[in-house]
Amino acid sequence: MKFPIVYAVKHKDMNIRMNSRSGGIFTALSDKILSENGVVYGCILNEDFEAVHVRAETAEERDKMRGSKYIQSSMGDTFHHVAEDLKNGRKVLFSGTSCQIAGLKAFLGKADTEQLLCVDIVCHGVPSTLVWKKYLAWQEQEHHGKIVSVDFRNKKDFGWAAHVETLTFKTEDGSEKKVNADIFKRIFLERNSMRPACYQCPYKDIMHPADITIADYWGIDNAVPDFNDDKGVSLVLLNHEKSIQIFEELKENLEYRNTRIEDSMQPALKQPFSRPASRQKFWNDFRTKPFSYIAKTYGTLSFTQKIKRKLKKYLKK
Numbered sequence: 001m002k003f004p005i006v007y008a009v010k011h012k013d014m015n016i017r018m019n020s021r022s023g024g025i026f027t028a029l030s031d032k033i034l035s036e037n038g039v040v041y042g043c044i045l046n047e048d049f050e051a052v053h054v055r056a057e058t059a060e061e062r063d064k065m066r067g068s069k070y071i072q073s074s075m076g077d078t079f080h081h082v083a084e085d086l087k088n089g090r091k092v093l094f095s096g097t098s099c100q101i102a103g104l105k106a107f108l109g110k111a112d113t114e115q116l117l118c119v120d121i122v123c124h125g126v127p128s129t130l131v132w133k134k135y136l137a138w139q140e141q142e143h144h145g146k147i148v149s150v151d152f153r154n155k156k157d158f159g160w161a162a163h164v165e166t167l168t169f170k171t172e173d174g175s176e177k178k179v180n181a182d183i184f185k186r187i188f189l190e191r192n193s194m195r196p197a198c199y200q201c202p203y204k205d206i207m208h209p210a211d212i213t214i215a216d217y218w219g220i221d222n223a224v225p226d227f228n229d230d231k232g233v234s235l236v237l238l239n240h241e242k243s244i245q246i247f248e249e250l251k252e253n254l255e256y257r258n259t260r261i262e263d264s265m266q267p268a269l270k271q272p273f274s275r276p277a278s279r280q281k282f283w284n285d286f287r288t289k290p291f292s293y294i295a296k297t298y299g300t301l302s303f304t305q306k307i308k309r310k311l312k313k314y315l316k317k
Helices: 014-018 025-035 059-063 078-087 098-108 129-143 183-190 196-200 241-253 279-288 291-298 303-316
Strands: 005-011 039-045 051-056 092-097 116-121 145-151 166-171 176-180 212-216 234-238 254-259
Touching: 005 014, 005 025, 005 241, 025 039, 025 059, 025 092, 025 116, 025 212, 025 234, 025 241, 039 059, 039 078, 051 059, 051 078, 078 092, 078 098, 092 098, 098 116, 116 241, 129 145, 129 166, 129 176, 129 183, 129 291, 183 291, 212 241, 234 241, 241 254, 279 291
Parallel strands: 039 092, 092 116, 116 212
Antiparallel strands: 005 234, 005 254, 039 051, 145 166, 166 176, 212 234
């Protein structure tokens, strides 16, 4: 049997799908583990909008893990807790980036991992946490309010494909306002703020260290043209024999299509992203100039980009 085995997946429960960033496969997998008295480890944004890995024993705790986080999570003592749960005979789902999965496996060494299910995400790379914190402080200053929620990709308001980031502020008079804020996303996508190790990432390939790899199914319109309703589709790669049986047990809750890896490729499955020529200048500017300059210089569309975007929309009509 040739791996990975590739699927396009949508959860049958529309509420689950709309509260997930893509097609809801993470919820389906974690629901299975939780129903078997297992525990789930994954990334949340805490009250300070820091990405941290936490442990969940209930669906309510797990639900905080859903959604995109375009920043690197702090692991804390997560690996120790995973080892303890496995030692106590609990089933464990651990979700994270490929490098976090590899780190967990190295930490566990020769421990019995029969009850461990590893799920990694197709990762673009991780930007500096310092840039993220400076960005949030600048946004609060600009909007004269305290940020109370962050949605890196607001699917409910703008659709799955739109990639619109929204921030919600509590203003001085106690009211709340939601703002479209794509500046951090553009800084992230330009790759200047990525950690140096990400430019040499060994996991930008179709083979991953996890049992199951999940992602947004970009390219779904080529792979399965009638499957996209702009409410989210998950790309699922089954990487080992172990994952086949698990996926079989989920199928009654899913709409799915078996697809080809050749029709499912995206940049992060091919090779590491290159180090931009502008990276050193970005960091020099970041250290010496106010964030308003960084936002204007690196976080907004250039005139040429605006023309290309308008032309693309026009050609779609």
